[in-house]
Amino acid sequence: MSVSGGGRPVGLVGRGSERAALARLADGLRGGESRALVLAGEPGTGKTALLEDLADRVPDCRVLRASGVQSEMELAFAGLHQLCAPLLDLLPAVPAPQAAALRTTFGLSAGPVPDKLLVGLGVLSLLAEAAADRPLLCLVDDEQWLDRASAQALGFVARRLGAESVGLVFGARTVSDELQRLPRLTVEGLGTEEARALLDSALTVTVDQRVRDQIVAETHGNPLALVEIPRDLAAAHLAGGFGLADAVTVPKSAEDMFRRRIEALPVDSRLLLLVAAAEPTGDPVLLWRGAQRLGLSVLDAGPAVRAGLMEPRARVRFRHPLVRSAVYRTATAAQRRLAHGALAAVTDPAADPDRRAWHRAQAAAHADEAVAEDLERSAGRAQARGGLAAAAAFLQRAALLTPDPARRTRRALAAARAKLSAGEFDTAQEVLALAEAGPLGEGERARIALVRAQLAFAASRGSEVPPLLLRAAGRLEPVDAALARLTYLDAIRAAVYVGRFAGPGADLPSVADAVESAALAPDASGEADRLLDGLAAGFPRAGLPVPRFITALRGLGNPGETLEGEMRWLSMTGFAASGVWDYDRWETLIGRYVRLCRQHGALTELRLALTARSIQLLVAGELAAAGSAVAELQAAVGATGGTLAPYGAVGLAAFRGNETAASALIDTAVKDAERRGEGLAVTAAEWAGAVLGNGLGHYRGALAAAQRAGAYPHEDLGLRNWALAEMVEAAVRSGDRGAATIACRLLAETTRGSGTEWASGVQARCGALLASGGRADDLYRESIARLGRTRVRTELARAHLLYGEWLRRERRRADARTQLRAAHDLFDAMGMAAFAERAGRELWATGQTPRRHGGDSTGGLTAQETQIAKLAREGLTNPEIGTRLYISARTVEYHLSKVFTKLGITSRTQLDRVLPRPATGPQSDPPRCPVVPVVARGTGPGTP
Numbered sequence: 001m002s003v004s005g006g007g008r009p010v011g012l013v014g015r016g017s018e019r020a021a022l023a024r025l026a027d028g029l030r031g032g033e034s035r036a037l038v039l040a041g042e043p044g045t046g047k048t049a050l051l052e053d054l055a056d057r058v059p060d061c062r063v064l065r066a067s068g069v070q071s072e073m074e075l076a077f078a079g080l081h082q083l084c085a086p087l088l089d090l091l092p093a094v095p096a097p098q099a100a101a102l103r104t105t106f107g108l109s110a111g112p113v114p115d116k117l118l119v120g121l122g123v124l125s126l127l128a129e130a131a132a133d134r135p136l137l138c139l140v141d142d143e144q145w146l147d148r149a150s151a152q153a154l155g156f157v158a159r160r161l162g163a164e165s166v167g168l169v170f171g172a173r174t175v176s177d178e179l180q181r182l183p184r185l186t187v188e189g190l191g192t193e194e195a196r197a198l199l200d201s202a203l204t205v206t207v208d209q210r211v212r213d214q215i216v217a218e219t220h221g222n223p224l225a226l227v228e229i230p231r232d233l234a235a236a237h238l239a240g241g242f243g244l245a246d247a248v249t250v251p252k253s254a255e256d257m258f259r260r261r262i263e264a265l266p267v268d269s270r271l272l273l274l275v276a277a278a279e280p281t282g283d284p285v286l287l288w289r290g291a292q293r294l295g296l297s298v299l300d301a302g303p304a305v306r307a308g309l310m311e312p313r314a315r316v317r318f319r320h321p322l323v324r325s326a327v328y329r330t331a332t333a334a335q336r337r338l339a340h341g342a343l344a345a346v347t348d349p350a351a352d353p354d355r356r357a358w359h360r361a362q363a364a365a366h367a368d369e370a371v372a373e374d375l376e377r378s379a380g381r382a383q384a385r386g387g388l389a390a391a392a393a394f395l396q397r398a399a400l401l402t403p404d405p406a407r408r409t410r411r412a413l414a415a416a417r418a419k420l421s422a423g424e425f426d427t428a429q430e431v432l433a434l435a436e437a438g439p440l441g442e443g444e445r446a447r448i449a450l451v452r453a454q455l456a457f458a459a460s461r462g463s464e465v466p467p468l469l470l471r472a473a474g475r476l477e478p479v480d481a482a483l484a485r486l487t488y489l490d491a492i493r494a495a496v497y498v499g500r501f502a503g504p505g506a507d508l509p510s511v512a513d514a515v516e517s518a519a520l521a522p523d524a525s526g527e528a529d530r531l532l533d534g535l536a537a538g539f540p541r542a543g544l545p546v547p548r549f550i551t552a553l554r555g556l557g558n559p560g561e562t563l564e565g566e567m568r569w570l571s572m573t574g575f576a577a578s579g580v581w582d583y584d585r586w587e588t589l590i591g592r593y594v595r596l597c598r599q600h601g602a603l604t605e606l607r608l609a610l611t612a613r614s615i616q617l618l619v620a621g622e623l624a625a626a627g628s629a630v631a632e633l634q635a636a637v638g639a640t641g642g643t644l645a646p647y648g649a650v651g652l653a654a655f656r657g658n659e660t661a662a663s664a665l666i667d668t669a670v671k672d673a674e675r676r677g678e679g680l681a682v683t684a685a686e687w688a689g690a691v692l693g694n695g696l697g698h699y700r701g702a703l704a705a706a707q708r709a710g711a712y713p714h715e716d717l718g719l720r721n722w723a724l725a726e727m728v729e730a731a732v733r734s735g736d737r738g739a740a741t742i743a744c745r746l747l748a749e750t751t752r753g754s755g756t757e758w759a760s761g762v763q764a765r766c767g768a769l770l771a772s773g774g775r776a777d778d779l780y781r782e783s784i785a786r787l788g789r790t791r792v793r794t795e796l797a798r799a800h801l802l803y804g805e806w807l808r809r810e811r812r813r814a815d816a817r818t819q820l821r822a823a824h825d826l827f828d829a830m831g832m833a834a835f836a837e838r839a840g841r842e843l844w845a846t847g848q849t850p851r852r853h854g855g856d857s858t859g860g861l862t863a864q865e866t867q868i869a870k871l872a873r874e875g876l877t878n879p880e881i882g883t884r885l886y887i888s889a890r891t892v893e894y895h896l897s898k899v900f901t902k903l904g905i906t907s908r909t910q911l912d913r914v915l916p917r918p919a920t921g922p923q924s925d926p927p928r929c930p931v932v933p934v935v936a937r938g939t940g941p942g943t944p
Helices: 016-030 047-056 078-093 096-105 116-130 148-160 192-202 209-219 223-232 235-239 254-263 267-278 284-293 298-306 321-330 333-346 353-363 369-384 388-400 405-421 425-436 442-459 465-476 481-501 508-518 527-538 547-554 563-579 583-600 603-620 623-640 647-656 659-676 679-696 699-710 717-734 737-754 757-770 773-787 793-809 813-830 833-845 863-873 878-885 889-903 908-914
Strands: 035-040 062-067 136-141 166-172 184-186
Touching: 016 035, 016 047, 016 136, 016 166, 035 047, 047 136, 047 166, 062 078, 078 096, 078 116, 078 136, 078 148, 096 116, 116 136, 116 148, 116 166, 116 878, 116 889, 148 166, 148 388, 192 209, 192 223, 209 223, 223 254, 254 267, 254 321, 267 284, 267 298, 267 321, 267 333, 284 333, 333 353, 353 369, 353 388, 369 388, 369 405, 388 405, 388 425, 405 425, 405 442, 425 442, 442 465, 442 481, 465 481, 465 508, 481 508, 481 527, 481 563, 481 679, 563 583, 563 603, 563 717, 583 603, 603 623, 603 647, 603 793, 623 647, 623 863, 623 878, 647 659, 647 679, 659 679, 679 699, 679 717, 679 833, 699 717, 699 737, 717 737, 717 757, 737 757, 757 773, 757 793, 773 793, 793 813, 793 833, 813 833, 863 878, 863 889, 863 908, 878 889, 889 908
Parallel strands: 035 166, 035 184, 062 136, 136 166
Antiparallel strands: none
16 A cells, blocks of 8 residues: 655745736736736636736735625725726826726715716726836735625726736636636646645545545545645544545535534634624724623634634634635624624624625624614615615615615615616616515505616616616606606617617607607607707607707707707617718717716716717718727726617728728627617618618629618617618619609608708709709719808718719710719828728719829728827827727837837827828817819710
């Protein structure tokens, strides 16, 4: 029988590949790079040991640590504060809005609720400042137990690291949603030989070979189990003998092993451990004060130390994080209440009111109004710091502890709303059921109906949502008129998004009819009421815009709503302005929408605002600016998680004319939108497909896409109008004059009612496509003149192109050249490559070589470098650019240095000289379109 033993210390056994990967990460930090990595593995596989080993091997780096604690998961930003507390003296170096957000988040000052985007950017800037002198390594263990607000912020930071010399390494049992897109290193059990070596290092007696092999096999190489099991096995079992190997029982998990050891302790030692487990800060003063209230002393720690469960230090520290969870789970409910009650009694209500309130809640055995009030106040503080998930948890617990049924209902409803805002939809349904169980007045019933409708809208933009919102709005009218208005507005917005997938009563005309008949009380005359009435009237029943809607839209000021309400109004009125061809009003509304979202850090609304802004810039021909908006939108979606239909990205690819990229994006967008039941996104993708097809000269494909996009009059009016214009051109070029005539007639229903130059110019251009001779010539010239007085350069360029193509076929080659050259130059400057090539082919046919100005050429810069260079050229500082692009100022500085090298310049002042601008001026404020003089009719026949 072979045996081994001796208890030789061997340090980390194996782990060569894992240590090498972490060494490469450290080398990257030393070289000025930033890296993020997730160590993922089952409990006890050695993630914590690898983190500690890494910390020991980087004496030249500053190391910060944080660790998730299960009992602290409901305290907003607790984990983030652990990590950032040593750096708070650097806050003055962080951009002011970000620093203010962090001060509010950490309770250092009062202020408006900070958006999680600003918090994330603030942490990124703070870590970048800390790494200014030497690399910074942040180690976050037990990420699965971080509070949600901290996990989201750190996940955002990890995804936005660039050139700050910051490393962020997580240890986690499972990879959370926040960490899904980060590089991952899976930490598994040791191989057989390595497991034997580690087991041997932990043994102090000789071991029967069969026992050793059994332990190695049944622990599956789990390092923690291999090190700890010898403590729990009797020497006789380890020594072995005939039949004794079968008597050895290896625990199923490391936590089971610790639980056995805990249950063997004296009662007072177990209670001391429980107090320590319930107080995650490890504050020794707080712990011993709480212990003393229970009649415990330092002597009670002795058995726990000898059992290898805690370490004999001034600050109480468990041997392993699993010990804490094992201690807490082993205790009875009564024992937990006892421990939390002692800690609540010794926690300073002024210095740490929220932790005290949570301890009091955990100590409560029955309903207690005083505790519920404490929790409600904590929820208010958590919400003020941006901790929506924490606020929801406090309110839910407060509701459960409220003795009065009416108050319980109110608190449960508040908790449900908070959980909805925090994205916790499943638990929101549960809490809503608690609210419904109590006594309900009409106000409570109406608000419960609203939350149910909002939950349905959040889960799916399906056809069941608009009727739910309408019913909720109707119930709210007599109890809360302002909230009823916003709910009616949400019903319209939901119907717009559902579009073609709407069922009975959920389509836009039905919703608009319901809103128009119900939204206004007889004496309602406020601006918000007039606007809602006009908005409902403005969506088509028979395809005609209603004049009072246009009047309400053009008289729009501030509807007098809250910030949240104003942003929702701007979202819908922006939709509407584009639908009645009012570009100036559309640009003003969307610009205000974006500014409000940025100013107040409203990231969820910012995603919608940037989507609208990207489409508005596309129509204006500002493709470079639209690309920046799409990139910012993608970063914002990455920061908040979730999904959003890629309206801007799809449109941008189509306008640029990259057939392969655009076709793939369109196909993906359509499939995703059909799966979600979002008809509006399908229409947007089909409109983009029509634009792409017309640019490439694939007219039959463009016609099919435009017909699909224009077939549903009850979606967004703007998209349908633009699809009809694409349909006229594609149908004429495909030889289907019947389809073109129908589309032109439908288009006139909105263009004639609008009266704007944009509407009249597009209608004249479409009419010219169907006309001939002098009538066509007049209409083309009218179109160019009208569109030249607008900001919509894409429409003007296409009018020049179509006029030039017509002139060439009329054998007026010299006149055609003038129009085609104007079209080509505009398309080229805007970056509309397919249309530019189409104009270029026509120019070739007239005998002239098209000039390529390369208006969007940026000297080999990457997309991010181009964005940064253009923002720098416009005068934004590094922190401002970083805020706009969700990166640190140091990463901006790094990229700018590369920009200067590639472009052969040495300062920002030279960017204006080397970077091309759009032909019409700055992206931020494009002037009216230039008008190319049109020639008098029939100035020469020319030759085709």
